[in-house]
Amino acid sequence: MSSTVESLVNKEYKYGFVTDIESDVAPKGLNEDIVRLISMKKQEPAWLLEWRLKALRGWQKMSEPHHWPNITYTPVDYQSISYYSAPRTKTPLGSIDDVDPKLLDAYTKLGIPLREQKLLAGVAVDAIFDSVSVGTTYKAKLAEQGIIFCSFGEAVREHPELVQKYLGSVVPLSDNFFAALNAAVFSDGSFVYVPKGVKCPMDLSTYFRINTAETGQFERTLIIADEGASVSYLEGCTAPKRDENQLHAAVVELVALEGATIKYSTVQNWYAGDEEGRGGIFNFVTKRGKAAANAKISWTQVETGSAITWKYPSVLLQGDNSVGEFYSVAVVNGRQQADTGTKMIHMGKNTRSTIVSKGISAGRGQNSYRGQVKVLPKAEGARNYTQCDSMLIGNRCGAHTFPYIEVQNSSSSTEHEASTSKIGEDQIFYLKQRGLNTENAISIIVNGFCKEVFKELPMEFAVEAQKLLGVSLEGSVG
Amino acid sequence: MLEIKGLRATAGDTEILKGIDLTVRAGEVHAVMGPNGSGKSTLAQVLAGHPAYQVTGGSVLYQGRDLLELEPEERAQAGVFLAFQYPVEIPGVTNAYFLRAAYNEIRKSHGLEEVDSMDFLDILEDKLKLVEWEPEIMSRAVNAGFSGGEKKRNEILQMAVLEPKLAILDETDSGLDIDALRIVASGVNKLRRPDSATIVVTHYQRLLNYIVPDYVHVLSNGRIVKSGGKELALELEARGYEWLEEAVGVAS
Numbered sequence: 244m245s246s247t248v249e250s251l252v253n254k255e256y257k258y259g260f261v262t263d264i265e266s267d268v269a270p271k272g273l274n275e276d277i278v279r280l281i282s283m284k285k286q287e288p289a290w291l292l293e294w295r296l297k298a299l300r301g302w303q304k305m306s307e308p309h310h311w312p313n314i315t316y317t318p319v320d321y322q323s324i325s326y327y328s329a330p331r332t333k334t335p336l337g338s339i340d341d342v343d344p345k346l347l348d349a350y351t352k353l354g355i356p357l358r359e360q361k362l363l364a365g366v367a368v369d370a371i372f373d374s375v376s377v378g379t380t381y382k383a384k385l386a387e388q389g390i391i392f393c394s395f396g397e398a399v400r401e402h403p404e405l406v407q408k409y410l411g412s413v414v415p416l417s418d419n420f421f422a423a424l425n426a427a428v429f430s431d432g433s434f435v436y437v438p439k440g441v442k443c444p445m446d447l448s449t450y451f452r453i454n455t456a457e458t459g460q461f462e463r464t465l466i467i468a469d470e471g472a473s474v475s476y477l478e479g480c481t482a483p484k485r486d487e488n489q490l491h492a493a494v495v496e497l498v499a500l501e502g503a504t505i506k507y508s509t510v511q512n513w514y515a516g517d518e519e520g521r522g523g524i525f526n527f528v529t530k531r532g533k534a535a536a537n538a539k540i541s542w543t544q545v546e547t548g549s550a551i552t553w554k555y556p557s558v559l560l561q562g563d564n565s566v567g568e569f570y571s572v573a574v575v576n577g578r579q580q581a582d583t584g585t586k587m588i589h590m591g592k593n594t595r596s597t598i599v600s601k602g603i604s605a606g607r608g609q610n611s612y613r614g615q616v617k618v619l620p621k622a623e624g625a626r627n628y629t630q631c632d633s634m635l636i637g638n639r640c641g642a643h644t645f646p647y648i649e650v651q652n653s654s655s656s657t658e659h660e661a662s663t664s665k666i667g668e669d670q671i672f673y674l675k676q677r678g679l680n681t682e683n684a685i686s687i688i689v690n691g692f693c694k695e696v697f698k699e700l701p702m703e704f705a706v707e708a709q710k711l712l713g714v715s716l717e718g719s720v721g
Numbered sequence: 722m723l724e725i726k727g728l729r730a731t732a733g734d735t736e737i738l739k740g741i742d743l744t745v746r747a748g749e750v751h752a753v754m755g756p757n758g759s760g761k762s763t764l765a766q767v768l769a770g771h772p773a774y775q776v777t778g779g780s781v782l783y784q785g786r787d788l789l790e791l792e793p794e795e796r797a798q799a800g801v802f803l804a805f806q807y808p809v810e811i812p813g814v815t816n817a818y819f820l821r822a823a824y825n826e827i828r829k830s831h832g833l834e835e836v837d838s839m840d841f842l843d844i845l846e847d848k849l850k851l852v853e854w855e856p857e858i859m860s861r862a863v864n865a866g867f868s869g870g871e872k873k874r875n876e877i878l879q880m881a882v883l884e885p886k887l888a889i890l891d892e893t894d895s896g897l898d899i900d901a902l903r904i905v906a907s908g909v910n911k912l913r914r915p916d917s918a919t920i921v922v923t924h925y926q927r928l929l930n931y932i933v934p935d936y937v938h939v940l941s942n943g944r945i946v947k948s949g950g951k952e953l954a955l956e957l958e959a960r961g962y963e964w965l966e967e968a969v970g971v972a973s
């Protein structure tokens with residue numbers, strides 16, 4: 244049994260390489276001057292600088308969350324981090340062809356070719372390297388339908404009215420410690436606007452890569468689906484292996500206007516640190532969507548990386564008949580810790596939410612599901628279904644569940660189901676007796692466990708997700 | 722095909738097998754009988770390589786190879802199949818996917834190409850008839866929510882697909898009603914081949930009315946205390962196990 248766990252835990256991290264590229268790195272530390280520097284580098288308008296400074300002042304009065312999440316970490320020294328790092332380029336980037344070949348190679352190594360002729364058909368990619376977007380593909384084609392898909396910085400320059408209207412409208416700048424930090428220093432990210440009634444013809448994707456040492460990555464993503472529009476968005480993340488922890492504090496805001504649909508899928512594979520818990524990414528992320536009447540927001544996440552994961556993709560169900568979904572697989576092994584889940588806030592009538600959470604713990608990993616379902620007084624006929632399953636591999640790991648259910652309307656209904664299972668010696672032996680080795684046996688069991696979540700992922704991502712768990716996906720036959 | 726000599730095995734600190742000698746040749750069916758706790762299921766598990774048991778003495782030669790040196794999956798790939806007394810459930814994994822994965826692993830170990838899902842459906846068609854099942858069963862999760870009888874039938878279906886050289890049926894009759902018993906037994910009978918052998922582990926003689934053994938061995942307190950032909954099973958049915966244990970002076 245212990246060899247089983249070891250083999251799972253000791254799988255080499257494939258994406259741990261460092262790209263040798265010259266970067267512009269801001270001096271370490273965080274103060275108003277740094278915020279001004281970032282804003283200046285990005286040639287931002289005055290209102291945005293003011294917004295950042297307000298966030299910084301708010302953040303300075305807040306403290307790092309250590310008590311309520313079920314994670315332990317040494318406090319981050321925010322003055323020893325650099326808040327801006329950009330690959331050095333001679334001229335501003337016009338198209339993918341202007342991008343440094345070393346950067347393109349880095350993405351090719353990651354399996355994300357940025358040259359359009361090599362792309363998987365049907366997926367447009369925005370690549371974020373450290374603090375900046377290095378290129379967005381299929382832009383022109385999307386523009387034909389009025390869809391805006393670009394880096395956040397570009398959106399600030401080209402579409403300031405949209406950014407100003409929606410920035411911070413879902414995650415206020417003082418929402419929490421990490422969201423406030425992000426608001427003060429966010430460097431880049433992706434921006435999407437899908438006009439009224441338009442169904443985005445391809446999946447949009449952002450690929451995040453942390454490269455430079457001792458930097459944090461603070462990207463901000465804003466997706467707006469106008470009335471009746473729909474879009475599917477994918478996000479992937481990797482980082483080099485480094486001995487020190489690196490901070491990733493992102494904010495994602497989704498705005499689904501009346502009748503709109505946003506599907507947001509994440510495969511997160513940040514470097515998790517070594518077996519002793521040295522290094523790895525601190526993934527402290529705020530993700531939230533706001534759904535107007537008849538709108539639908541669906542979060543799907545497969546979280547296998549990071550030393551610590553702290554994130555709760557949530558949906559504010561404001562409009563009547565709006566729908567929120569959260570499908571999650573969170574895997575911890577080695578010394579990884581995850582405290583993740585969702586919040587579904589039912590405000591409108593007949594709002595519905597579904598939560599399916601699958602936590603897998605191996606090695607010495609600690610996995611916590613934390614979920615809040617809140618039904619406000621006006622949310623007549625609201626319904627929630629929560630299913631929360633934990634799987635343990637080995638006997639040195641832990642699984643924890645913290646569901647909070649708060650109902651203020653008696654016509655609503657909430658259901659919560661939870662289970663904990665352990666991959667036992669007998670289960671593995673059964674599969675081995677049928678000719679499968681231990682690794683394949685665990686893969687098959689784990690994939691079966693995660694099936695309900697994997698089937699929510701877009702095809703290419705589903706393939707990526709199962710590869711991450713080291714497997715061939717279930718269900719090709721029956 | 723199989724030569725067991727002086728096999729001893731423990732579970733934790735308890736010695737369960739205390740020196741088993743058994744020789745099985747190709748084409749033969751051997752029944753291993755005995756009261757509860759005599760070690761007959763342990764023998765089946767040890768032959769398959771269950772990690773809960775430690776072999777402390779003796780040897781097992783299988784087709785000229787040292788079976789005890791092999792990992793459980795290597796034994797399976799070499800043609801050893803155990804029909805489990807308590808088949809395990811695997812939620813979310815379809816029967817078809819699981820069985821094809823196993824089938825392909827075994828093929829790969831013999832240097833053969835994997836079969837795709839379409840070709841596998843063709844292979845399944847005949848095998849399903851053997852256990853009188855409709856193809857729908859293949860899209861259900863492995864053993865999840867199966868009745869006791871369905872689980873046992875599923876074991877026989879797996880055996881039919883994987884075509885083992887040495888099949889060990891561990892109390893396959895327990896918990897079966899008479900119809901399921903008939904289906905399971907006739908499946909096993911149809912799978913009998915001159916180049917393969919079967920060990921039937923059972924408490925009751927009932928199964929042996931359907932699967933007729935060439936040899937019957939009685940296990941008691943970790944040793945084979947009597948061997949004989951199929952008539953020995955009938956005698957046990959009539960007289961129980963106690964007379965035998967007394968006759969050979971087994972201290973329990």
